[in-house]
Amino acid sequence: xxxxxxxxxxxxxxxxxxxxxxxxxxxxxxxxxxxxxxxxxxxxxxxxxxxxxxxxxxxxxxxxxxxxxxxxxxxxxxxxxxxxxxxxxxxxxxxxxxxxxxxxxxxxxxxxxxxxxxxxxxxxxxxxxxxxxxxxxxxxxxxxxxxxxxxxxxxxxxxxxxxxxxxxxxxxxxxxxxxxxxxxxxxxxxxxxx
Numbered sequence: 001x002x003x004x005x006x007x008x009x010x011x012x013x014x015x016x017x018x019x020x021x022x023x024x025x026x027x028x029x030x031x032x033x034x035x036x037x038x039x040x041x042x043x044x045x046x047x048x049x050x051x052x053x054x055x056x057x058x059x060x061x062x063x064x065x066x067x068x069x070x071x072x073x074x075x076x077x078x079x080x081x082x083x084x085x086x087x088x089x090x091x092x093x094x095x096x097x098x099x100x101x102x103x104x105x106x107x108x109x110x111x112x113x114x115x116x117x118x119x120x121x122x123x124x125x126x127x128x129x130x131x132x133x134x135x136x137x138x139x140x141x142x143x144x145x146x147x148x149x150x151x152x153x154x155x156x157x158x159x160x161x162x163x164x165x166x167x168x169x170x171x172x173x174x175x176x177x178x179x180x181x182x183x184x185x186x187x188x189x190x191x192x193x194x
Contacts, residue, residue, distance in 0.1 A: 007031035011039070021047035046128045051099035052087035053134040054184035055109060056164070061194045063167050064107050064138060065181065067158040068149070073177075083160065083170065084178040087131070095132035106157050108147030109138050117187055122179055131180060135188060164194045 009029040017023040027041045055064035067083050074080030088102035096114060104110050114136040121130050149155025162170070167185050170176040176185070188194055 009037075016043065021045065043126060044128060045126055048089045048091070048128075049095075049130045049132070050087055050089045051095040051102065051132040051134065052085045052180045052184065053099045053103050053114060053136055054085045054181075054188060055103065055107065055136055055138040056188055056194055057138055058194060059139075061164050062161050063164055063185070063188070063194075064109065065160045065162060065167065065176075066106050066147075067160055068156065078177070082178050083176045084181045085184050087180060096134070099132070099134050103136070104144055104147075106147050106149050106155075107159050108145040109142045110144040111136050111138070111142060117184075120183070133180070133184060133187075135184065135193070164189065 007030065010026060011029060012027040014025045015022065016025055023043060023045050025041060025043050027039065029037045029039050031037050056062070064086075065083050066086055067081050069080050070078075070082045071080065073082060086099070086103045086106040088098060088105075090098045093101070096116070099114060100111050114134045117133050117135055119130055119132050121127075123129070147157060147159045149157040164185070167176065168189060171182050171185060176182060
């Protein structure tokens with residue numbers, strides 16, 4: 001199947017919020033498959049692109065995950081403490097450099113080599129963000145600090161080491177509900193990496 005680019009004419013855009021990141025409302029015309037044009041409007045949240053990485057230890061069959069408070073999921077009925085892979089926005093860096101820095105900041109592991117596995121849009125109905133997904137092997141020799149994030153940025157990150165089996169069981173039980181984390185755990189399991 002070949003990619004297909006949409007035929008779009010942007011009619012208007014209006015900034016709804018520009019506090020944390022940018023939220024805009026767009027009015028646009030889109031050409032439907034039958035050739036007719038239809039007017040639509042959508043709100044689009046632009047927070048930039050990001051990267052995420054799953055650390056794994058092949059010999060011990062373990063993974064490193066983080067647990068931190070996420071206010072939006074708290075507002076949606078969750079307890080607020082999300083178990084997830086290390087991740088961060090690119091902030092004008094290339095994805096590989098950014099994820100290496102983010103992993104060290106959050107988990108304390110310094111990596112020289114990472115492997116990109118895929119890219120994905122996580123919430124394409126309203127958010128522009130594309131995530132770059134990586135995996136990397138770790139051992140105690142990679143530990144540079146205790147991790148935990150940057151306090152001045154409001155981060156208070158707990159570093160967790162779980163067996164892959166325990167992490168997959170946590171997905172099945174509903175303890176791990178973060179999409180990017182589930183994708184990387186299943187990737188490692190399906191590819192037989194651990």
